[in-house]
Amino acid sequence: MGIKPCIALIHGDMAHSRLHSSRMIVPSSNRFSKRFAFIFTLSLSFTYLCYSVIFGCSSRSSTVMTNNNNNQDYDERRCSAANKKNAGSKKLLQKSNGCASVSDNMSPAAAALRAQTAPPSSAVAVVVRNQSKHAAYSSASSFGDNNDNNNHSSWVALNEFKLKNMTVAAQKYGNKKLPNALIVGVKKGGTRAVLEFIRIHPDVRALGTEPHFFDRNYDRGLDWYRGLMPRTLDSQITLEKTPSYFVTREAPRRISSMSPQTKLIVVVRNPVTRAISDYTQTRSKKPDLPAFEELAFKNRSLGLVDASWNAIRIGMYILHLENWLQYFRLSQMHFVSGERLITDPAGEMGRVQDFLGLKRIITDKHFYFNRTKGFPCLKKPESSGQPRCLGKSKGRTHVQMDREVIDQLRDFYRPFNVKFYETVGHDFRWD
Numbered sequence: 001m002g003i004k005p006c007i008a009l010i011h012g013d014m015a016h017s018r019l020h021s022s023r024m025i026v027p028s029s030n031r032f033s034k035r036f037a038f039i040f041t042l043s044l045s046f047t048y049l050c051y052s053v054i055f056g057c058s059s060r061s062s063t064v065m066t067n068n069n070n071n072q073d074y075d076e077r078r079c080s081a082a083n084k085k086n087a088g089s090k091k092l093l094q095k096s097n098g099c100a101s102v103s104d105n106m107s108p109a110a111a112a113l114r115a116q117t118a119p120p121s122s123a124v125a126v127v128v129r130n131q132s133k134h135a136a137y138s139s140a141s142s143f144g145d146n147n148d149n150n151n152h153s154s155w156v157a158l159n160e161f162k163l164k165n166m167t168v169a170a171q172k173y174g175n176k177k178l179p180n181a182l183i184v185g186v187k188k189g190g191t192r193a194v195l196e197f198i199r200i201h202p203d204v205r206a207l208g209t210e211p212h213f214f215d216r217n218y219d220r221g222l223d224w225y226r227g228l229m230p231r232t233l234d235s236q237i238t239l240e241k242t243p244s245y246f247v248t249r250e251a252p253r254r255i256s257s258m259s260p261q262t263k264l265i266v267v268v269r270n271p272v273t274r275a276i277s278d279y280t281q282t283r284s285k286k287p288d289l290p291a292f293e294e295l296a297f298k299n300r301s302l303g304l305v306d307a308s309w310n311a312i313r314i315g316m317y318i319l320h321l322e323n324w325l326q327y328f329r330l331s332q333m334h335f336v337s338g339e340r341l342i343t344d345p346a347g348e349m350g351r352v353q354d355f356l357g358l359k360r361i362i363t364d365k366h367f368y369f370n371r372t373k374g375f376p377c378l379k380k381p382e383s384s385g386q387p388r389c390l391g392k393s394k395g396r397t398h399v400q401m402d403r404e405v406i407d408q409l410r411d412f413y414r415p416f417n418v419k420f421y422e423t424v425g426h427d428f429r430w431d
Helices: 003-022 029-085 087-092 098-104 108-117 120-127 136-142 149-173 191-198 222-228 243-247 251-258 271-285 292-296 317-324 338-343 345-355 403-424
Strands: 181-185 204-206 237-241 263-268 297-299 333-337 367-370 375-378
Touching: 181 191, 181 243, 181 251, 191 204, 191 237, 191 263, 191 345, 191 375, 243 251, 243 317, 263 338, 263 345, 271 292, 271 403, 292 297, 292 403, 317 403, 333 338, 333 345, 338 345, 338 375
Parallel strands: 181 237, 181 263, 204 237, 263 333
Antiparallel strands: 367 375
């Protein structure tokens, strides 16, 4: 009720009273005073009532707005706290609530901006929230509970889900960058395994094929090389693998010219076993290849090894390493044991993650040993079908060699191995 209606009502009452009084006998002065006091009191009461209604409504409206704002602030704080406490499940459960509305209605540009300022795991959940509408997270409710195999599978499923989110975010909002790290060798040492294993880390984006830029395609230029790389976010590492770099004389200088801070991963293996594996692979493609002994020795009876044969030359690791140390510090190089990569893949990959400055996300929960291939394979979530193992060319049976041939090759490599151990500060126990 407004002020004007109230005043009109009061005036109306007073006019009605005057009209009624004019039809009556004029009262005495005492009676008139009492009636005037009554009417005056009544008018004041109506006036007070009107003012109370007007300002009371305004105050109530202000209080409601204030409470709404306070509730909104409380909801934002509640949502923020809930998201921090259980970022994974709250972001992936498909329920309509106040917490989800803010991020769901964000524009792609705003989502990308938040992704750049948030930690990698939460950033991806914001960027790809609307692109991840499936219930894969149901198995991740037991994350952190490692009492049985189901919980291990849940942990692997959650990590793979994070990886997919990071991949989607990188493809949509990332940039193509020159690699921060390279797997430079060695051939048949286990480089493909390291690449496949490290790629399951959400903060690593790796090129799947071997570009051979620093040995065969250097004349194409860095822009061509950059164009081959996958898109990455600022928080991610770009990685590529070409094992022939380690034995290419020009590669260290060229890589240093690109970036002297590049991190280098070298997967090494017993050079005798590596040479036999190399020969086995080549013979699978060329069945008419001469026997291993004919290629490996200049004179087998005298034990003279042909160091010019590529399969033998690659295993002389110290000679190649000396070339790399002219351009890179030893601390920029990490040597992975090809043997331990088979017997303890989680341990070797843990050290690789440390070297790259990554959180140890890849653990023993990701691996199981395939007895048929004699090689570890990556576990897959139950909903994803079969585990992921390396290709058919990995783990093939080696060509059988006489014990005498193996002993002669061990004698040949021993001085090179010893010097290699001393240089890198680690005994790989190949002798």
